[in-house]
Amino acid sequence: MDFFLQAVLLSDSTIRLAVPLVLAALAGLFAERSGVVDIGLEGKMLGAAFAAASAAFVTGSALAGLLAGIAASVMLAMIHGFACITHRGDQVVSGMALNIMVAGLGPTLAEAWFAQGGRTPGIGAEARFRGITLPFAESLRDVPIIGLLYSELISGHNILVYLTAVIVPVVAWIVYKTRFGLRLRAVGENPSAVDTAGISVTAMRYRALLFTGVLCGIAGTYLSTAHGSSFIRDMTAGKGYLALAALIFAKWRPVPALFACLLFAFTDAIQVRLQGVPLPGIGTVPTQAIQALPYIATVLLLAGFVGRAVAPKAIGQPYVKER
Amino acid sequence: MAARGELPAWVNLGLIPLLNLMAAFLVSGLIVLLLGENPIEAVRLLIFGAFGYGEAIGYTLFYATNFIFTGLAVAIAFHCGLFNIGGEGQAYVAGLGVTLVGLYLGFLPFIIVLPIAIAAAAAFGGFWAFIPGWLQARRGSHVVITTIMFNFIAAALMTYMVVNVLIKPGSQIPESGRYAESTLLPKLHEIAAFIGMELSRSPLNLSFLLALAAAVAFWVFVWKTKWGYALRVVGQNESAAVYGGISPAKQIMIAMAISGALASGVALNELLGSQHRLILNFPSGFGFVGIAVALMGRNHPVGIILAALLFGALYQGGSELSFDMPTISRDIVVVIQGLVILFAGALEHMFRPSLEALFAKPERTEATA
Numbered sequence: 001m002d003f004f005l006q007a008v009l010l011s012d013s014t015i016r017l018a019v020p021l022v023l024a025a026l027a028g029l030f031a032e033r034s035g036v037v038d039i040g041l042e043g044k045m046l047g048a049a050f051a052a053a054s055a056a057f058v059t060g061s062a063l064a065g066l067l068a069g070i071a072a073s074v075m076l077a078m079i080h081g082f083a084c085i086t087h088r089g090d091q092v093v094s095g096m097a098l099n100i101m102v103a104g105l106g107p108t109l110a111e112a113w114f115a116q117g118g119r120t121p122g123i124g125a126e127a128r129f130r131g132i133t134l135p136f137a138e139s140l141r142d143v144p145i146i147g148l149l150y151s152e153l154i155s156g157h158n159i160l161v162y163l164t165a166v167i168v169p170v171v172a173w174i175v176y177k178t179r180f181g182l183r184l185r186a187v188g189e190n191p192s193a194v195d196t197a198g199i200s201v202t203a204m205r206y207r208a209l210l211f212t213g214v215l216c217g218i219a220g221t222y223l224s225t226a227h228g229s230s231f232i233r234d235m236t237a238g239k240g241y242l243a244l245a246a247l248i249f250a251k252w253r254p255v256p257a258l259f260a261c262l263l264f265a266f267t268d269a270i271q272v273r274l275q276g277v278p279l280p281g282i283g284t285v286p287t288q289a290i291q292a293l294p295y296i297a298t299v300l301l302l303a304g305f306v307g308r309a310v311a312p313k314a315i316g317q318p319y320v321k322e323r
Numbered sequence: 324m325a326a327r328g329e330l331p332a333w334v335n336l337g338l339i340p341l342l343n344l345m346a347a348f349l350v351s352g353l354i355v356l357l358l359g360e361n362p363i364e365a366v367r368l369l370i371f372g373a374f375g376y377g378e379a380i381g382y383t384l385f386y387a388t389n390f391i392f393t394g395l396a397v398a399i400a401f402h403c404g405l406f407n408i409g410g411e412g413q414a415y416v417a418g419l420g421v422t423l424v425g426l427y428l429g430f431l432p433f434i435i436v437l438p439i440a441i442a443a444a445a446a447f448g449g450f451w452a453f454i455p456g457w458l459q460a461r462r463g464s465h466v467v468i469t470t471i472m473f474n475f476i477a478a479a480l481m482t483y484m485v486v487n488v489l490i491k492p493g494s495q496i497p498e499s500g501r502y503a504e505s506t507l508l509p510k511l512h513e514i515a516a517f518i519g520m521e522l523s524r525s526p527l528n529l530s531f532l533l534a535l536a537a538a539v540a541f542w543v544f545v546w547k548t549k550w551g552y553a554l555r556v557v558g559q560n561e562s563a564a565v566y567g568g569i570s571p572a573k574q575i576m577i578a579m580a581i582s583g584a585l586a587s588g589v590a591l592n593e594l595l596g597s598q599h600r601l602i603l604n605f606p607s608g609f610g611f612v613g614i615a616v617a618l619m620g621r622n623h624p625v626g627i628i629l630a631a632l633l634f635g636a637l638y639q640g641g642s643e644l645s646f647d648m649p650t651i652s653r654d655i656v657v658v659i660q661g662l663v664i665l666f667a668g669a670l671e672h673m674f675r676p677s678l679e680a681l682f683a684k685p686e687r688t689e690a691t692a
Contacts, residue, residue, distance in 0.1 A: 083669035094669030101661025111652035112358040292479035295472040302464035
């Protein structure tokens with residue numbers, strides 16, 4: 001029973017840690033499937049986290065925080081588009097520039113506005129996305145197995161977690177079953193064919209980046225106003241890059257991306273518990289080794305040692321109409 | 324696009340970078356204005372903080388040393404058509420090589436330790452860049468993604484090494500023991516005092532001269548040797564390289580290894596030159612500044628030294644500025660850095676069409692006449 005409880009609690013923290021990764025990975029999926037490399041997921045999330053925490057603190061409304069977070073992230077996505085699509089700039093350079101700029105801008109603005117050493121003031125419970133207790137969660141708690149699963153694992157998350165659970169199938173549906181999705185995939189594989197069909201490559205890519213911005217905005221908001229309760233310097237701590245790794249790991253597909261993110265979140269959740277605990281047959285595993293695991297796995301995958309990750313064909317290339 | 328390259332050289336190499344830089348500074352100024360401070364006063368404080376007195380100049384050059392190394396590292400990869408974002412991790416791992424020398428080779432005289440320390444740093448940093456290079460060349464994994472991953476793997480590895488292996492026995496602070504005295508790089512003010520000159524005290528050390536030497540060696544290697552030629556051909560046109568009997572795979576691996584070796588200079592400057600022990604996360608973003616420096620310096624050593632000086636001044640002046648203007652935190656320097664990468668890198672072609680209309684026209688009419 002104790003083992004079961006531990007397993008449920010571990011799954012619970014896995015879910016909480018996976019949410020921003022899933023959202024960011026799906027955000028990256030839109031950009032990269034349209035042929036735009038986006039290593040700026042990190043920056044967009046961080047910018048959204050700052051905007052959401054500030055807005056939620058000032059207005060006292062979590063929803064206002066979410067809107068501000070999305071607005072900030074979309075704005076950054078549009079700058080990325082302006083540089084990479086309109087001016088055909090280098091996509092990696094642009095993403096890097098935005099990451100670095102936001103890493104400085106958040107603390108700079110926070111220091112000037114709130115004077116708390118580069119972070120935003122703590123947000124009260126009423127202005128955050130709080131856990132929702134689903135119906136019957138309390139009364140079912142004592143039912144063996146199912147009760148614990150329902151009340152601990154499924155109930156008690158905030159609305160953004162449930163939203164993410166809905167977003168994954170919706171994204172899969174958009175990408176594979178809609179006209180927009182078909183065009184999105186086509187524009188990342190063979191933009192000139194899309195152009196020949198009379199569809200604007202530029203408009204398609206901007207639209208894809210709009211989705212990217214919205215999803216990263218939710219992810220950032222989750223970090224600062226749902227999972228946490230303020231903006232802290234560098235609070236994304238590489239989650240944007242980890243999401244990118246998950247996306248590659250999932251070979252740019254939405255549902256596998258969900259599982260890759262869950263796997264990466266699991267390694268994150270378990271390392272705290274494995275600290276100093278000897279594993280049978282292996283001995284004590286240093287936490288740093290577990291931390292490095294997702295990155296090592298991604299490198300191995302990219303190297304073709306485990307499976308093969310084939311990127312969208314036109315990725316990273318600015319589209320020039322007349323060649 | 325067809326008109327590309329028709330611009331006079333001074334516009335291409337002088338005016339366009341200057342305009343891009345101006346745009347970045349203009350936006351930074353607007354941000355300062357938004358924070359309710361006077362941008363012109365901020366610039367005055369910044370320049371005084373960076374160059375106003377001897378110690379400030381020492382610190383500016385100390386930071387610039389890091390940026391020359393990381394700028395050259397990014398640039399050599401660019402010349403081969405590669406984008407090495409891993410300077411951060413490469414410098415970090417190089418710190419391991421430096422630390423092993425600093426801790427265990429103290430019985431040797433300085434003159435023998437110095438080349439060993441440089442070689443150890445270069446070997447560790449170079450190796451950390453060679454793996455992504457090898458993966459790109461032989462397995463086709465994109466170097467941008469792998470170097471990002473290697474930054475994180477380096478962080479995990481180094482935390483492990485510092486906390487579990489190299490930590491000073493009996494200490495709780497996550498840092499190694501102090502390096503042996505004979506392994507430390509002399510400060511420039513000490514060297515100056517030795518030859519009878521007087522300089523202000525600062526962490527500026529021998530690495531600065533090593534960085535300048537690396538810049539000269541960079542220029543000779545890239546433009547005056549057949550190896551540099553082969554590297555540039557691969558960067559310009561891979562199929563032309565193959566046709567000319569140059570193996571792109573080999574050049575990619577060489578370029579990445581050299582890139583990592585150049586980034587390792589940060590470990591010499593920071594650890595052997597200033598900290599005198601291994602501390603956690605000592606490259607603190609300097610690897611990323613290298614991207615801005617290389618872009619601004621147009622991948623040429625002269626440009627890189629100038630850009631590194633600018634960023635050194637920003638880093639030193641920025642901390643002074645945040646002291647005098649409490650509403651402005653020193654993070655503003657990171658914002659400026661990001662804006663420079665955006666305008667000088669991603670938006671480098673923004674002003675080109677209008678400049679082409681301005682300058683390229685007379686030449687074209689001449690040609691048709």
